Amino acid sequence: MQALYAQLLVGLINGSFYALLSLGLAVIFGMLNIINFAHGALYMMGAFCAYFLLNLAGINYWWALIIAPIIVGIFGMVLERTLLQWLTGLDHLYGLLLTFGIALIVQGVFQNYFGSSGLPYAIPDELRGGMNLGFMFLPVYRGWVVIFSLVVCLATWFLIEKTRLGAYLRAATENPTLVRAFGINVPRMITLTYGLGVGLAALAGVLSAPINQVRPLMGADLIIVVFAVVVIGGMGSIMGSIITGFALGVIEGLTKYFYPEASNTVVFVLMVLVLLVKPTGLTGRAA
Amino acid sequence: MPEVKIAEAPTAKAAAGGEVLNVHNLEAWYGESHILHGVDFSVNAGEVVTLLGRNGAGKTTTLKSIMGIIGKRTGSIRFGGSEIIRTSSDRIARKGVAFCPEERGIFASLDVRENLLLPPSVRPGGLSLDQIFDLFPNLKERLKSQGTKLSGGEQQMLAIARILRTGATFLMLDEPTEGLAPVIIQQIGQTIARLKKQGFTILLVEQNFRFAATVADRYYIVEHGKIIDGFSNSELQANMDKLHTYLGV
Numbered sequence: 451m452q453a454l455y456a457q458l459l460v461g462l463i464n465g466s467f468y469a470l471l472s473l474g475l476a477v478i479f480g481m482l483n484i485i486n487f488a489h490g491a492l493y494m495m496g497a498f499c500a501y502f503l504l505n506l507a508g509i510n511y512w513w514a515l516i517i518a519p520i521i522v523g524i525f526g527m528v529l530e531r532t533l534l535q536w537l538t539g540l541d542h543l544y545g546l547l548l549t550f551g552i553a554l555i556v557q558g559v560f561q562n563y564f565g566s567s568g569l570p571y572a573i574p575d576e577l578r579g580g581m582n583l584g585f586m587f588l589p590v591y592r593g594w595v596v597i598f599s600l601v602v603c604l605a606t607w608f609l610i611e612k613t614r615l616g617a618y619l620r621a622a623t624e625n626p627t628l629v630r631a632f633g634i635n636v637p638r639m640i641t642l643t644y645g646l647g648v649g650l651a652a653l654a655g656v657l658s659a660p661i662n663q664v665r666p667l668m669g670a671d672l673i674i675v676v677f678a679v680v681v682i683g684g685m686g687s688i689m690g691s692i693i694t695g696f697a698l699g700v701i702e703g704l705t706k707y708f709y710p711e712a713s714n715t716v717v718f719v720l721m722v723l724v725l726l727v728k729p730t731g732l733t734g735r736a737a
Numbered sequence: 738m739p740e741v742k743i744a745e746a747p748t749a750k751a752a753a754g755g756e757v758l759n760v761h762n763l764e765a766w767y768g769e770s771h772i773l774h775g776v777d778f779s780v781n782a783g784e785v786v787t788l789l790g791r792n793g794a795g796k797t798t799t800l801k802s803i804m805g806i807i808g809k810r811t812g813s814i815r816f817g818g819s820e821i822i823r824t825s826s827d828r829i830a831r832k833g834v835a836f837c838p839e840e841r842g843i844f845a846s847l848d849v850r851e852n853l854l855l856p857p858s859v860r861p862g863g864l865s866l867d868q869i870f871d872l873f874p875n876l877k878e879r880l881k882s883q884g885t886k887l888s889g890g891e892q893q894m895l896a897i898a899r900i901l902r903t904g905a906t907f908l909m910l911d912e913p914t915e916g917l918a919p920v921i922i923q924q925i926g927q928t929i930a931r932l933k934k935q936g937f938t939i940l941l942v943e944q945n946f947r948f949a950a951t952v953a954d955r956y957y958i959v960e961h962g963k964i965i966d967g968f969s970n971s972e973l974q975a976n977m978d979k980l981h982t983y984l985g986v
Contacts, residue, residue, distance in 0.1 A: 614854065617847055617851045617854070617855055618855070620844070620846040620847060621844045621846070621847060621855055623846070624844050624845065624846060625842055625844065627806050627826070628806075628838060628842040629855075630806070630825070630826045630827045630830075631804050631805070631806055631826045631827070631829075631830055631836050632827075632830055632835075632855060632856035632857065632900075632903070633827050633830030633831045633856060633857050633859050633903070634827055634856075634857060635827045636827070
C-alpha cells in the first residue's frame with residue numbers, strides 16, 4: 451500500500467510540473483496563437499539560472515524562485531520582440547517550427563558547455579527531511595513543490611479570469627484590433643504575456659532543480675508529455691491545463707503502480723482517445 | 738427616459754465650433770484592394786456629422802482609417818490640430834477618439850460588467866456607471882450575463898455605453914441602428930441627441946438616413962471611396978432627390 455501512496459506522490463509532483471508548464475503553454479497559445487515548442491528549453495534555462503545564481507553569485511533557492519523566472523522571462527520577451535512578433539497572422543506551423551528551432555539552438559548551446567550529464571542542486575535546508583504521515587513518508591521538498599505549484603497555478607488562473615488585466619488578455623485573445631482601438635497597447639501586452647508564460651516555465655525549472663538534476667535536455671524529455679497534456683486539456687484553456695496537468699500526473703503515477711509497462715505511454719493513449727471523442731480537448735475552444 | 742447629466746466634453750468645449758477632425762486626400766487599402774481614393778471632409782466641435790452611402794462605398798473603412806486600424810493608408814488625418822495618419826490606434830484612442838464598430842465588438846469571454854469596464858479611461862469626464870445605467874437601464878439588470886447573450890439592441894447599448902465611460906470626446910459610431918427594432922433605434926437616437934447636447938462630437942456612419950436626419954447637423958455622401966457631395970441638415974429636403982439617387986432608395 452505504501453508503494454501506491456508513493457507513486458501517487460510521484461504522480462502529483464510530475465503533475466505539478468505538467469500543470470505549470472502546460473499553463474504557460476495555454477497562456478501563450480491563448481494570447482499569441484503560438485505553439486511554443488521552446489517551452490522545454492526555457493524550463494531548462496530556469497533550472498540552469500537557479501544553478502548559476504547559487505554557484506556564481508551565492509544567491510539561494512528562495513531568491514532564485516523570484517529572480518530566475520524574471521531573467522528567463524526577460525529572455526522570452528526579447529525572443530518575442532525580435533522573432534515571434536513577425537509571425538502574427540501566419541499559420542500555427544510557422545510558430546511551431548520557429549520555436550522548435552529556438553529550442554534546438556538553446557539546448558545545443560547548453561549541451562556544448564555542460565554536456566549531457568546532470569549538475570547537482572541541493573534541496574534548501576528549510577525543506578530537507580520528511581514527515582511520517584502514518585500511511586506514507588512524505589519528503590518535505592516534494593510536498594512543497596505540489597502545494598507551491600498549486601498556489602501559483604490558481605493565482606495565474608485568478609489573474610486571467612478575475613482581474614481587469616485578465617479581462618484585457620481575454621478580450622485581446624478574441625479581438626486584438628478592437629482592444630487596441632480602446633487605447634490598450636496590445637503589442638506590449640502580448641510581449642508581457644509571453645514573458646509571463648516563459649516565467650512560469652522557468653519557475654517550474656527552479657522547482658525541479660533539486661529533484662531532477664540540472665541537465666540541458668531536462669526540458670526536451672518533458673515537453674512531449676506536456677504537449678500531450680495540453681492537447682488533452684484543450685489548447686488555450688487555463689483551468690483545463692491546470693486540472694489536466696495534475697490529473698494526468700496522478701494517472702501516470704497510478705499506472706506505474708498497477709501496470710508499470712504502460713506508465714510511459716498512458717498519457718499518449720489518453721490523448722488519442724480524447725482526440726477521437728473531442729478533437730478540441732476536454733475544455734478547449736474550437737479553432 | 739430620465740435626463741442624465743453627462744460631464745462636459747473638454748476638448749469639444751475648449752474648441753467650441755472649431756475644427757476637430759480634418760481628413761484630406763485619405764487613401765486606404767485592404768491588402769491589394771484600394772478602397773479609399775482620396776477622401777476629404779471635416780468635423781467641427783459639437784457637431785454630429787453623418788457619412789451616408791451604399792454598401793461597400795468606403796464609409797466603415799473611413800472610420801477605421803481614422804481610428805488607425807487599417808494597415809495601409811496615406812493622406813492626412815488631423816485630430817485636434819495634430820497629424821494622426823501614422824499614429825497607432827491605441828495612441829489615437831488616448832487622444833480622445835472612441836470607436837463603436839458596426840459588429841459591436843462585444844467580447845464573448847467577458848460578462849456585461851467586464852465588457853463595460855474594458856476600455857480604460859483616456860481622460861477625465863467619462864460617464865460613471867450610475868450615469869450609464871440611467872441612460873441604459875437594461876444593462877444594469879444584465880451585468881452578470883455573458884456579453885454575447887444580450888439581445889442585439891442591448892449589445893448596441895453596451896457597445897455605446899462602454900465608450901462613453903472613457904472620457905473620449907470624439908465618438909465614431911458605425912451603423913448603430915443596423916438590425917435593431919424601431920423602439921431601440923429611437924432610444925439610440927435620443928442618446929445621440931443628448932450626447933450632442935452635452936458637447937460631444939459625433940461622426941456617424943449610417944445607411945438609414947431617416948434615422949440620421951433626426952440627429953445629424955451635416956451629411957457627406959461616400960461613393961467609390963470618395964466624398965462626392967455634402968450638405969447641412971437644413972439643406973436635406975432640397976437634396977432629397979439627389980440623396981435617393983445616391984443611396985439607391
